[in-house]
Each structure stands twice: as C-alpha cells, then as structure tokens.
Amino acid sequence: MRLKYRAIRICGLALCVLGVTTGLRAAMPTGAASGSVGHAAPDFALPAALGNNVRLSEYRGQPVILSFWSSRCGLCARQLVALDRYYGTYRSSGLIVLAVSVDDDAQHAQDYARAHVTAFPLLLDQAKTVSRAYGIGRLPTTVLIDRGGVVRFLHSDDGAGDESYVAQIRALLDDKFGGL
C-alpha cells in the first residue's frame, strides 16, 4: 500500500516536472520559431557577392527587407528588380534591403551580381545556415523585419509589385509595431 502511494507520488512529481519543462520550452523562443512572424529575426553575418561583409544586427533600429533568392530562379530576378525600386524610393527613410543568395556555387551569384547591378548588397549563403535559420522552403521568399529586429511579414511569392508590400513597408517605416 505504502509502495503504491510512493509510486503515485513519484508519478505526480514527474508529471509536474514534465509540465514545467514543457511550459518553459514553449515560453522560450526556439530555433525553429525564431525566424517566423512575430519572433526575433535570427542574426547573421554573410559575405557580399561584391563588397563588404554584412551583419544583420548592425541594422537594428532600421526596417530591413530580407529577400532569399537564387541566380537560377526567374521569379527571384523580378523580385530583386521590384525590391531595388522600393529601395530607391525608401532608402532615404532608412529602409535597408539585403538579398541572400542560396546558390550552391558562389560564382553564379557573383556573376549575377556583376550582370544585374542592385543598389543593395547581394549576400552569399553557400552553407545555407541563414536560409535554414529562417526556415526558407521556396524561392523567392521575402522577410520584412521591423526596427526592433522582429519579423513582421513573410512572403513566399514574387508579389513585390503588390500594393500590400508598399503598405507593409510604410508600416515598418512608421514603426507601427512599436519595435523600439
């Protein structure tokens, strides 16, 4: 009888511990969720196809558009053109655009960068560490990050010409999310 009670108490205690640890894990940001909407954008440092290395955290305080692309993806090229247009318009307001290439061969991205000049840096993520951190499943994917470094919008399409993009960029520039 006493053994039975002891077993029940141990089981109860184990369940409590399990509950607490599960709760703590749920409360803490995990690697998988960190790049999704409403979570902190994972920091990274990447070399540029042409130019200097770039670290995302250095742009804290400014809204950032992060676009994942590949030199072999036709939709990505259209997306980059649209983003270049937005960058030209909102650059003076503090907008930052970073395009991350997921090409296996950095040479392809560098050739693309030489052929299609953009005003923003084209970064190389050969190891795919950054695209994995953001859970990129398809190209092009565009992530909009607010001034506080939180992912606010995520687009897995080439709809950068849409009005919704402009509205979202303006919302980021106006700091409507209270990121800072």
Add this chain to the structure above:
Amino acid sequence: MNDTRSLPMPMNIALRSLLALALAAGLAAPLWAADAPSAAAASASAAVPGAAAASDAATVPGGAAAGGEGTATRSLDEQIQDLKKDVVDLNKDLFMLEEELLFPANTQVAVFVSMDVGDFFALDSVSLKIDSHEVSNYLYTPREVTALLKGGVQRLYVGNLRSGQHELIALFNGKGPHERAYRRAASVRFEKGVGAKYLELKITDHQRAQQPEFEIKDWE
C-alpha cells in the same frame, strides 16, 4: 549555488529570471510603499484644521501646491531612475553569475582579438581551432574592423578546456598589401592550468617588412 548548478540549464535560467523578477518586484514595492503613507498623510491632513491653510495655498497662483507637485514628480522620476539602475545592476550580476556557471574559472579559456594600425591588412574573418576542432569562425564587418582599429578588443571565443597541453590555431583571412587576398595562420601550444586562461590574437603592422604580423599572446 550547488543546487542551482545541478539543475538543467533552461530551468536554471528560468529560476534566475524569476529571482530577478522577484527582486525587481521587491525593489518596486518600497517605492509604492513609500508613496502610500505620504498619500495617506495628505488625506489625513485634509481632515485636520491645519490643512485648511494648505488648501488656501493651493488656490494661490504659483503657490506651494504647484511647487509640491513638481517636487513629487521629480522625486518619482528619481525613484524610477534608481529602480532602472537597480534592474541594470541586477542584470549585470545575473550575467556574471551565468558566465561563472557556464564557464567556471578552472576550465575557462577565452580568446581575444586586437588590431593595431592595419595599413597592411584588412581583416575579413578569423577562424579558430583548438586541438584541431573548429570552435569559432567569425566574419568581420567594416564597422567591427573600425572598432578594432580604434583600440577595441573583441572576445572572439570563450569555452571550457580541461587542464593540460592544448594547441590553438588561428587562421586570418583578409586583404594584404596591394589589395591582394591574404591568408595567414598563427598557432600556439599552451598549458591550461587550474585558473582561467586568456589568449590574445594580435594583428600588427611590421613597418620594415611592409607586412602584417600575427601574434598570439598568452596572458599569464
């Protein structure tokens, strides 16, 4: 202390966060507690005959009441600032505690990077190997290089190592003289004793050779 060490790390951090919150709440409590009696006194004074004078003063433009309000706001601001300072101090203490817990002095190894002049070398990245295991691969942005050139020292790596002989290899990538790609390695064998070990990767210019120099300094 021993009890918290035996806990899993997330639990430990959570416990310390709770402790921080509790302490912050404890610090906040006296603030409101200090306000409460004064408020009570103010309401009580209104009931006593002497309080009439105070209410008269309030009707006078620029009277004592306005001055008192300003003083109260100022003191509240000061209390808030004190509270914020306490929270910052507490956060610092917690950070130090965490560091001590994760990297105890008897196993701690820290590697720092410093740069002097930089006319012959533009730093791009540093790769660090300890006992043939890559422990760090850091990419530098122009802003970080500027900070190093201004005299900043960066803690590149902190980890744990057991006592005994170890080898550290640092691989420096960047642009050397005449904008050419430059890749150099420096290595050092060091003895890890009972205390913490600090090593510094120093990048300096060798004026006579017109070349950069890479040195690993062992801080005793």
